[in-house]
Amino acid sequence: MNLLPGMAELQPQVSAWRRDIHAHPELGFREVRTSALIQKELRAMGLEVITNFCEADTAVIGVLKGKQPGPVIGLRADIDALPMQDEKDESVPYRSQNPGVCHACGHDSHTAALLGTALWFSQNRDKVRGTVKFVFQPAEEGPAPGGAKKIMESGILSDVNYMLGAHQTTSVPPGVIMTRSGVVTASGDFFDIVIEGTGAHGASPHCGTDVVVAASQTVVALQSIVSRRLDPMQPAVLSVCSMQAGEPGTKNVLPAKATLSGTVRTFDETVREEIFALMEQTVQSVCAIYGCTGTLDRQPMFPSLSNNEEVAQVVLAAAREVVGEQNTFVIPQPSTGSEDFAWYARSIPAAFYMFGARPAEGPVYSGHHPKFDLNEDALPVTMSVMAASAIKLMQQHKEK
Ligand SMILES: [Zn+2]
Ligand SMILES: [Zn+2]
Secondary structure: OOOOOOOHHHHHHHHHHHHHHHHOOOOOOOOHHHHHHHHHHHHHOOOEEEOOOOOOOOOEEEEEEOOEEEEEEEEEEEOOOEOOOOOOOOOOOOOOOOOOOEOOOOHHHHHHHHHHHHHHHHHOHHHOEEEEEEEEEOOOOOOOOOHHHHHHHHOOOOOOOEEEEEEEEOOOOOOOEEEOOEEEEOEEEEEEEEEEOEOEEOOOHHHOEOHHHHHHHHHHHHHHHHHHHOOOOOOEEEEEEEEEEOOOOOOOEEOOEEEEEEEEEEOOHHHHHHHHHHHHHHHHHHHHHOOOEEEEEEEEEEOOEEEOHHHHHHHHHHHHHHHOHHHEEEOOOOEOOOOOOHHHHHHOOEEEEEEEOOOOOOOOOOOOOOOOOOOOOHHHHHHHHHHHHHHHHHHHHHHO
16 A cells, blocks of 8 residues: 555644545535535635535535646535434444434545545645635535536536545445546436326226226336337436325225336436436326326436546556555446536546445445445545546646
8 A cells, every 4th residue: 555645644633624524414405514514624724715615505526726827627525414313333433413314424534534535735835736616516416406417507617627525435345446438327317207197986986087097007018118229228217216195094985086116227328318318208108198297307426437538547546656556446337326516527637536444353334235334444545546536637738
């Protein structure tokens, strides 16, 4: 392991930030305490602090200008937690103090590591050619459309030449770095389908229009969009995740309304639009057969995230220097998860990587599990990879 000089020494401070944020998790667009902590620490480092620049008023940007000219590099951390109970053992001192809110996706570690990276750069200002913008972003987990879109729409990052982001994973230990060029995560859309008909007595279905049968046939018909209508070389997921009609347990009333809800994931914007056009056609056609009406409501979340080839190669090169060739992995295929870092990568050459954070002992839980925890030894590793990648991008930009 070749952490950048001085990074290991920052671990106690960065762990303390991580534990403080972990104990006080806040939901998307409501990260008031977290935002205040970030602002206070960035000011203490001597950075310029920008706030209230977009609709997401908990967003914070720290700006560090180098003495030499160069590009503007954006480094991003997401700062929000999830609406779920922290079920870690009560003996864990940094367990969530906010009922029903938990940093179960590790965004506390992303925030602390980015503060640590800012602290390191503030102590190593001579290494900065150009400007580094430390972007602390609310609401990666939603509500839709998430914080990244709001930050991009504000124009505050219009001068940024390259952007980097990272996410922890407990599937591998600290010291492992993984990324790839091209598509990394899927686009994400949610949907609701409301089917309306005429209710009737269960004994006289001919007196109404049965939404239960129409909804059931709609679920079945939707399955053939991916399996029969799309190019088999274009991966996609269409999942109906809930189905609701009638009062539970009712045995003699045919309801007048049914609701289906779910998600669509794709890796290509054309396929994404095609799926929704086919869904609309399917809902209308199936409902017409049963004499019902159907309405499809789409809630777009994130586009697919695609890493810029050049920037991804820089991250891989930096990772090989920090963690070694044997611990640097090119991810073989994209994930059907989604990540709102995609909004930056749509218009800024950007790369997103995963860093290992598996606990040293005890059971391992993945993100979004109520007992989720991570290994803080991962913090100086991702700080080193992010700082080394930024320095390489500054150097490369100069040589162009
Ligand atoms: Zn998450
Ligand atoms: Zn996450």
